[in-house]
Amino acid sequence: xxxxxxxxxFRDIFGEEVEKFRLxxxxxRRYFGLLGYREMEIPVLEKTxxxxxxxxxxxxxxxxxxxxxxxxxxxxxxxxxxATAGIVRAYLQAxxxxxxxxxxxxxxxxxxRHERPQKGRFREFHQLDVEVFGIPDSSLxxxxxxxxxxxxxxxxxxxxxFEVNSVGCKGCREAFRSALVDxxxxxEDYLCEDxxxxxxxxxxxxxxxxxxxxxQLMRASPLLFDHxxxxxxxxxxxxxxxxxxxxxxxxxxxRLVRGLDYYTRAVFEVTSDDLGAxxxxxxxxxxxxxxxxxxxxxxxxxGFAIGMERLALLVPAPAGRDRPQxxxxxxxxxxxxxxxxLLKAFIQEEMALSYTSGGRSLKSQMKYAAAIKADYVLILGxxxxxxxxVILRDMKDGxxxxxxxxVESLPQEVRRSIAP
RNA sequence: GUGGGUGUAGCUCAACGGUUAGAGCACCGGGCUGUGGACCCGGGGGUUGAGGGUUCGAAUCCCUUCACUCACCCCA
Numbered sequence: 284x285x286x287x288x289x290x291x292x293f294r295d296i297f298g299e300e301v302e303k304f305r306l307x308x309x310x311x312r313r314y315f316g317l318l319g320y321r322e323m324e325i326p327v328l329e330k331t332x333x334x335x336x337x338x339x340x341x342x343x344x345x346x347x348x349x350x351x352x353x354x355x356x357x358x359x360x361x362x363x364x365x366a367t368a369g370i371v372r373a374y375l376q377a378x379x380x381x382x383x384x385x386x387x388x389x390x391x392x393x394x395x396r397h398e399r400p401q402k403g404r405f406r407e408f409h410q411l412d413v414e415v416f417g418i419p420d421s422s423l424x425x426x427x428x429x430x431x432x433x434x435x436x437x438x439x440x441x442x443x444x445f446e447v448n449s450v451g452c453k454g455c456r457e458a459f460r461s462a463l464v465d466x467x468x469x470x471e472d473y474l475c476e477d478x479x480x481x482x483x484x485x486x487x488x489x490x491x492x493x494x495x496x497x498x499q500l501m502r503a504s505p506l507l508f509d510h511x512x513x514x515x516x517x518x519x520x521x522x523x524x525x526x527x528x529x530x531x532x533x534x535x536x537x538r539l540v541r542g543l544d545y546y547t548r549a550v551f552e553v554t555s556d557d558l559g560a561x562x563x564x565x566x567x568x569x570x571x572x573x574x575x576x577x578x579x580x581x582x583x584x585x586g587f588a589i590g591m592e593r594l595a596l597l598v599p600a601p602a603g604r605d606r607p608q609x610x611x612x613x614x615x616x617x618x619x620x621x622x623x624x625l626l627k628a629f630i631q632e633e634m635a636l637s638y639t640s641g642g643r644s645l646k647s648q649m650k651y652a653a654a655i656k657a658d659y660v661l662i663l664g665x666x667x668x669x670x671x672x673v674i675l676r677d678m679k680d681g682x683x684x685x686x687x688x689x690v691e692s693l694p695q696e697v698r699r700s701i702a703p
Numbered sequence: 704g705u706g707g708g709u710g711u712a713g714c715u716c717a718a719c720g721g722u723u724a725g726a727g728c729a730c731c732g733g734g735c736u737g738u739g740g741a742c743c744c745g746g747g748g749g750u751u752g753a754g755g756g757u758u759c760g761a762a763u764c765c766c767u768u769c770a771c772u773c774a775c776c777c778c779a
Contacts, residue, residue: 396779398776403779648738
C-alpha cells in the first residue's frame, strides 16, 4: 500500500459515479425549481453547540459520530453531520422568517460522520437536503414525498418503498413515553443490553433494535401511533389521503421512528432492498419545534435528505455521450502545427476534438483513438499536407474520405460529411 | 467501538514450506517501413501491504500493525 492515501471513509469519486451524481442533481434542480425551491450553500463547519442542540445530545450522532475539534482559539467546532441544523441557523441568521412567509430551500453537499465504513456508508458522504419553513399542515409533507417520487421515476429507479408514520406532537409523545417505559420495564429481563440502556435515555429507539428478541417484544408493545392526539391523528389521515391524490404509493409503518430528536408528526423513509444493510436512501420528517428550540420564533418546518451515494447505487447507468467524438492524429512536425488552430475551430463549433501530444507514430495514435472510443479520426501527415487535404476516417466501418485542409471551414465540412 | 473476509505487476488472479514469484488483460515495440479492433512474437514492469518471529529455506506458518471490504452498531 502507498503511504499517501485518502483518509478512511473519504473517497475520490470519479467516472460513472460522478456522472450519476450530476444526473441526480440535474433532475432535482429541475423539479425543485418548478416547485419554487431555492438553492443555497451553507458552511461545512459550524459551532459544535448547534448540532448538539438541534440533533439532540442523547443521539448516537452527537455522542460518538461527529468530527469535532478545537480551533486555534479553543472553540469547539464540528464538521456538519447533516444539513438541517445549518439551514435552520442560516434561516434565522438571515431573518428569513420576517422577510417571507414561506421558505422553500435546498442544498447539496458533503456531510461527515465518524463511523466504520461499509456498503453505502462513508465518513464523507453527500446529501441532497430540502427544508421548508412556514407551512404547518401536512399538504407540505405530501408534496415533499411527491417530489422524491418524481425524481425516482424520472431517474428510472426500479424498486423502492415509501414508509410513513407519525411520531406525534410534543404532547402525544410525552404521554406515550411513560406508557412505553412502563411496558419496557415490565419486560426488562428480556431486553438486550443496549435496549435496557435506551429505555431510560431514549425509549423510542428500542423500536429500531434488530435483535430478534427485542423485535419480538416490540411487536406486542404499545405504539405511539395508537396514542396520537385527535389533531395529530386527523392530520395523519389527511396526509395519507393527499399522498393518494398525488399518486405516491406508501405503506404505513407504525414502528418507524427516527434517530434524530427534533422530529414531530409526519416522518418517512424511502428504502430499497438493493442497498445491502443500509436500506434507507432518503428520509425526513417534520420538526415543528426545532426553530424555536434553537432560539428563533415558533416556526413549523419539514424536510428530508437524500443520500447521494446510496441513490447512485440504484440509478441505472447514464446513457453514453450524445455527440460524436473526434480525434486528431497529426503525424510529423509540420502537421502538429495544425493542432492548436484545429482545436480552436472545433471547440468553437462545439465539436469534441482530442489529440495526443508528442511525435507518436500513426499506429500508436490510431490505437489511442480506438481506446478512447473516438467515432471519427482526422488524419493529417506529410502526404495530406502536400495535397492540401485531411483524411476523415469513420472508426465504425473504416471508411475514409478526403476533405480540404482549411482550418476555418473544416468543422463544417466534417459535420456535412458525417450527416446521415 | 466489535466481529468475519481479503491484501502477490497498473487491473483481475495463480503459485504443496523448496529453482530466478507466474498468467491473462493493459502498456511499449515488432510482424504490417502511414492506419485502431483479430492473430503471432518480443519487452518493460514486484520491497508478495508493513514490521518482527519460527525454519537450512517463508508469498505460504506464528505474532503485531496498517489498509480494503462486509456485517454489528447507527444512519442518508
